[in-house]
Amino acid sequence: MYDIIVIGGGAGGLTVAAGAASLGARTALIEKKEALGGDCLHFGCIPSKAFIEAANEIYAARHTSYAGIEARGEVDLSKIMERVNQSVATIQKEDSRERFEALGVDIYQGSPTFTGKRELNVEGTVLSGKKIVLATGSSVKHPEIEGLEEAEYWTNETVFQQTDLPETMAFIGAGPVGLEIAQAFARLGTKVTVFESGKSILKKEDPVIRQKAMEILSREMTIITDARVQKISNEGSMVHYTTAGEEETLQTDRIFLATGRKPNTEGLNLSAGDVTKNEEGFIRVDETLRTSNPDVFAVGDVTGHMPFTHVAGVHGKLVVQNALFSLKRRMSYEAIPWNTYITPEIFHIGKTQEEAEEAYVYETRLQQVDRFIADHATEGVVRIITDRKGFVLGAHAIGKGAGDWMQPVVALMNNKGHIKELSEMVYPYPNHAAALEDTAGQYWRLKLFAGIVPALTKKFLRWRL
Numbered sequence: 001m002y003d004i005i006v007i008g009g010g011a012g013g014l015t016v017a018a019g020a021a022s023l024g025a026r027t028a029l030i031e032k033k034e035a036l037g038g039d040c041l042h043f044g045c046i047p048s049k050a051f052i053e054a055a056n057e058i059y060a061a062r063h064t065s066y067a068g069i070e071a072r073g074e075v076d077l078s079k080i081m082e083r084v085n086q087s088v089a090t091i092q093k094e095d096s097r098e099r100f101e102a103l104g105v106d107i108y109q110g111s112p113t114f115t116g117k118r119e120l121n122v123e124g125t126v127l128s129g130k131k132i133v134l135a136t137g138s139s140v141k142h143p144e145i146e147g148l149e150e151a152e153y154w155t156n157e158t159v160f161q162q163t164d165l166p167e168t169m170a171f172i173g174a175g176p177v178g179l180e181i182a183q184a185f186a187r188l189g190t191k192v193t194v195f196e197s198g199k200s201i202l203k204k205e206d207p208v209i210r211q212k213a214m215e216i217l218s219r220e221m222t223i224i225t226d227a228r229v230q231k232i233s234n235e236g237s238m239v240h241y242t243t244a245g246e247e248e249t250l251q252t253d254r255i256f257l258a259t260g261r262k263p264n265t266e267g268l269n270l271s272a273g274d275v276t277k278n279e280e281g282f283i284r285v286d287e288t289l290r291t292s293n294p295d296v297f298a299v300g301d302v303t304g305h306m307p308f309t310h311v312a313g314v315h316g317k318l319v320v321q322n323a324l325f326s327l328k329r330r331m332s333y334e335a336i337p338w339n340t341y342i343t344p345e346i347f348h349i350g351k352t353q354e355e356a357e358e359a360y361v362y363e364t365r366l367q368q369v370d371r372f373i374a375d376h377a378t379e380g381v382v383r384i385i386t387d388r389k390g391f392v393l394g395a396h397a398i399g400k401g402a403g404d405w406m407q408p409v410v411a412l413m414n415n416k417g418h419i420k421e422l423s424e425m426v427y428p429y430p431n432h433a434a435a436l437e438d439t440a441g442q443y444w445r446l447k448l449f450a451g452i453v454p455a456l457t458k459k460f461l462r463w464r465l
């Protein structure tokens with residue numbers, strides 16, 4: 001009997017397997033694919049970021065005419081994808097079977113089914129575990145659109161194997177998956193149209209950030225919100241949609257589907273394991289990440305909670321403790337950040353202005369910050385949301401490199417910090433993070449120059465001088 005069996009060798013599953021084996025637990029890992037690493041490595045974070053970087057380099061090269069340089073030439077998508085896949089292959093070494101076997105993990109390839117509360121059948125081999133962890137991730141959700149199943153279209157699972165750059169593309173869905181990849185194609189020269197059924201793009205973002213992102217992206221592609229794609233015809237080259245009550249069509253070389261995620265639970269026979277799902281089909285977990293069966297845990301995308309690699313990692317670390325030491329440590333999402341890697345990037349942590357019951361907003365436009373002026377990258381804004389006393393409830397930014405220079409706010413929120421702490425540190429001039437210093441400085445300006453303090457200092461100075 002294993003101490004722990006992990007199903008799924010992606011970000012969440014590998015964290016659990018490595019952690020458990022390192023602590024001396026008898027550990028099995030079941031992965032249906034040959035390679036470990038999961039979506040993030042093979043079809044998600046890594047290839048998409050490598051692709052975005054290549055597209056941005058080409059775009060930048062084509063925008064150097066101010067210096068008298070004119071870049072010319074055709075984009076060879078196959079060469080770009082070769083580079084993308086080199087990044088994947090390099091990181092794959094970190095996630096190799098050999099590395100995990102050396103840690104003491106027994107690896108089984110296949111798709112298991114529950115045959116009991118603590119028992120699984122993997123392609124004919126029966127495994128039992130004191131604890132079982134579901135880490136099977138998610139995959140693209142296929143909406144009900146007439147003709148979609150018969151049509152040829154790309155998703156994040158197929159795009160990084162393509163070799164020919166389409167002249168035109170139609171993206172369905174304006175969440176992070178759709179927009180990150182849509183902008184990269186637009187920057188390579190593809191004429192991109194994005195259809196979003198909701199009222200706005202990036203619906204989880206703060207309203208001002210969302211609006212700014214829409215303004216910036218609309219210069220590079222056509223984005224149609226409130227658009228219902230009804231039908232796909234001509235083998236995927238014609239999109240039929242309605243917007244503002246009108247029926248329209250768009251001819252396209254390639255459709256890209258980015259309409260959200262569905263949990264990977266098919267074939268697991270969860271009922272035999274006494275594991276239940278929620279209304280949307282994700283595995284139901286409590287705050288300790290236990291499922292309805294207390295010996296079975298779930299981590300990462302399959303839980304439906306914040307589908308990000310770093311969250312799968314945090315889940316994984318928590319489950320190692322809770323499963324192996326029978327602890328009841330709880331997951332908290334309050335100080336978990338995420339970035340959306342459109343250009344310029346978006347950073348998000350905590351509550352948006354809409355979500356905070358009582359929101360005090362401190363805001364800086366990047367055209368006020370010296371380094372962004374020097375870079376000619378003034379497009380963007382930082383917003384810090386606090387409570388009445390100045391304790392930070394959330395922070396949001398869009399701007400060049402925002403995903404990196406907003407990181408001090410994560411430390412602050414982890415310690416339930418106050419906005420003034422951001423102005424109490426020294427920022428090496430002229431860095432980008434000074435946008436935070438300026439934003440936090442507003443707290444003092446309000447406090448010092450709009451309250452009783454200026455009246456008192458005025459009196460004091462009159463008396464002293």
Ligand SMILES: Cc1cc2nc3c(=O)[nH]c(=O)nc-3n(C[C@H](O)[C@H](O)[C@H](O)COP(=O)(O)OP(=O)(O)OC[C@H]3O[C@@H](n4cnc5c(N)ncnc54)[C@H](O)[C@@H]3O)c2cc1C
Nearest residue numbers: 008010011012032038039040044045137300301307308309
């Ligand atoms: C295009 C794209 C870009 C993204 N970019 C980012 C980013 O920049 N930053 C970020 O934080 N997140 C990003 N994400 C999200 C991130 O990829 C996921 O949150 C992360 O991969 C979730 O990890 P996981 O371990 O839950 O699942 P996965 O990494 O998907 O791993 C699940 C594993 O389980 C295996 N599996 C599935 N079913 C079974 C079964 N029945 N039996 C055995 N094995 C099974 C799968 O083959 C897979 O290896 C992106 C996602 C996409 C689609």
Ligand SMILES: NC(=O)c1ccc[n+]([C@@H]2O[C@H](COP(=O)([O-])OP(=O)(O)OC[C@H]3O[C@@H](n4cnc5c(N)ncnc54)[C@H](O)[C@@H]3O)[C@@H](O)[C@H]2O)c1
Nearest residue numbers: 143173174175176177178196197198259260307339340341
């Ligand atoms: N940078 C990152 O960290 C990153 C990047 C990509 C993905 N991710 C993760 O992956 C998750 C999934 O991203 P996603 O973009 O696939 O999903 P999403 O749910 O965020 O966005 C999907 C969008 O598609 C729209 N949509 C759905 N059906 C539609 C239809 N029929 N017609 C038109 N629009 C339709 C939805 O309204 C929604 O806005 C994200 O929540 C995120 O956690 C993270």
